[in-house]
Amino acid sequence: MSDLQETMMDAVLAEAMRHDFGSFTEADAARAIAADALQPADFAALLSPAAEGLLEQMAQRATERTVQHFGNTVCLFTPLYIANYCVNACTYCGFNCKNQIHRAKLTMEEIEREYEAIAETGLRDILLLTGESRVHSDVAYIGEAVALAKQYFATIGIEVYPLEVEEYAFLHEMGADFVSVYQETYDRKRYAEVHPSGPKRDFRYRFEAQERALLGGMRGVGVGALLGLGDCRRDALAAGLHAAALQRAYPHAEVSFSVPRLRPYVNHAERDAGGVGERQLLQIMLAYRLFLPYAGITISTRERAGFRDHVVGMCATRISAGVKTSVGGHEEEEKGDAQFEISDPRSVDEVLDMLAARGLQPVFRDYIRV
């Protein structure tokens, strides 16, 4: 393995700033839709206002591309929050350390009962989440939870605070294979505004987390922007370029996108959702699919069932089911408050029935760890 590609961040950010979304025409977007391999300018054209009138054509083409790379399969997983202690003060987040919410951290016994309940639904792929607190949820604790998860699940992903290469290597050894870290916004000024305190203020350290994870032996990494936090077109452009740069530098890596947008949250319900509507969200997802047809796209239960059902098979390749965003809640009584509200509370069986009705094949495990 090589060392960290220190020039990646500057190159990605420079490329993301280079394109003027107002300069594209519908013809540019149409050419991008028809192209076999998209250049960054094509990707920017698809994210631009000029492509809004071609959403249907983008959807048609994205469906073809998704079938080409993923067939008719959709991976199923569920997230589990094991702790919500946090030292960051992200202004948009329910786990913000300034928020007076119920904090909790599950014990290994409690975690195991959650695993049992989740495994009972048939799922084999789990995503473990914590807030950022090296005191309350240190790497050893996460590692223990991962090792325990191995007894119940085939695939283990983690969505925790950014770590060092050696720490990722440790968690990989314990059984984790996928790491998601979301940059939230690629606009450095906005990033500084919404992260007033805590270790998360370090933009570069977060940006390079995926690389450190891959250097630590992880199989795949997820990137994404929290849409609505900054200019969502610019953030989507940067996230796409970030993913492309990672795949280029680490060709074996599986890169994937998540597309969270802001939702109402505890203590701050008066704030709006950042103005990212479904149409805009879909445009971004389709642009991701056309730019990087091989990349996975996860659709979370932040979105309503009707939206999720239509984007699987079209651009999304991974869907969560049976989700609780509170700490515990599958088997244990809910111990800590939720990070955000969910819009699709369907059980695993209900999601399976939906996939079957749409002619899609569920994949419970997509990977054998050997």
Add this chain to the structure above:
Amino acid sequence: MDELVIGKQTFHSRFLLGTGKFSMEKTAEVIAASGSELVTVALRRADMGARGNILDYIPKTVTLLPNTSGARTAEEAVRIARLARELGCGEFVKIEVIPDSKYLMPDNLETIKATEILAKEGFTVLPYISPDLIAARALANAGAAAVMPLGAPIGSNKGLLTRDFVKMLVDEIDLPIVVDAGIGRPSQACEAMELGADAVLANTAVATARDVVAMAKAFADAVAAGRMAYLAGPGRVLDYEGEASSPLTGFLAD
């Protein structure tokens, strides 16, 4: 009787079907329609959680060809192959080593390494490769039971883009050549068989059809027709222009 022999086993069908991308309940019906006697299964996806295991839906009358998809190195492929054998999948294994998440191109070098190890362990090894004559020769030397060159980038449905390179393998390698990947339509499968391929494998092209059972049958018939045409010896098709009416060798006296 025109038979396909791979390793120690004889097959009458020359169409290999991939499973796992259509509903498990339909598996037996689709396999029956395809006439396939050798079906691939992605071991990594076989476990369908509460819905059971794909392996339980495949009729015992067909031979299983577990693949090592997900492997990025020879070592990983070897381990997955051994796991497949432990799980009762038999001796056949399709080696896939893919260290490229963008184009999903196989690593021929690692594939050769894995083939050598597994052939020595008694596996009947069918390696999936980019069609390269030199790699195919090395695979033959390493103990492969067949060679599976790709017809086009996987999933692309572009057909036999690698035609000339596959033809080299057909002509030069004394092992069954099974065209795998990129075959999106029965006509393309037929073309590969006319060219002299010994068999064709398809999965997504069947699984994503509106009528999966009917498409399985269509592929089976196309493969059979292509084979028949190959055996019949296609009539000569001249390239570009007719034969010169004054042959260059017309000066010869005897």
